Amino acid sequence: MSANLDVTAIIKLMKRKGLTLATAESITGGGLGELFTSVPGSSAVYLGGFITYSDVSKTKFLGVAKRILNKHTAVSEEVAIVMAQSARAQFKSDYAISTTGVAGPGRAYDQKAGSVWIAIDSRAGTVSVQLALSGDRAAIRHATLESALATFSRILIP
Numbered sequence: 001m002s003a004n005l006d007v008t009a010i011i012k013l014m015k016r017k018g019l020t021l022a023t024a025e026s027i028t029g030g031g032l033g034e035l036f037t038s039v040p041g042s043s044a045v046y047l048g049g050f051i052t053y054s055d056v057s058k059t060k061f062l063g064v065a066k067r068i069l070n071k072h073t074a075v076s077e078e079v080a081i082v083m084a085q086s087a088r089a090q091f092k093s094d095y096a097i098s099t100t101g102v103a104g105p106g107r108a109y110d111q112k113a114g115s116v117w118i119a120i121d122s123r124a125g126t127v128s129v130q131l132a133l134s135g136d137r138a139a140i141r142h143a144t145l146e147s148a149l150a151t152f153s154r155i156l157i158p
Helices: 003-017 031-037 055-062 066-072 077-091 137-156
Strands: 021-025 046-051 095-101 115-122 125-132
Touching (some): 003 031, 021 077, 031 046, 046 077, 077 125, 095 137, 115 137
Parallel strands (some): 021 095
Antiparallel strands (some): 095 115, 115 125
């Protein structure tokens, strides 16, 4: 199943349940927002998102504390969780999805390309997923999007 079909099903289900969504993206650079807004009528569900590619923007717009970035780096479970929680709080949405990682080529934050964290926050709590992906930059970003959608689908449809 392609990402667009998954997103369409997610949007339809969320509309039926009256649920809303926000995003906070780093590694995917707005890719989740693009996928959700590509579906007609998604504005009833998708409230908006943040693209916080730099550490400075993660701190300024999502309130990720510098001490967390210094201790854990931007590519960590701790940062992914704060990103998702902050996006949900700021948009007052039912759910928020965050993505952070190293797309490559090469290493960043002393982590190799393909190191990724996804977090999904809701009133029920926060779920985080660590990925170790391979491939070129485009493949890693695409796999991150697919994994974020699959994880979110499993949360929506337990």
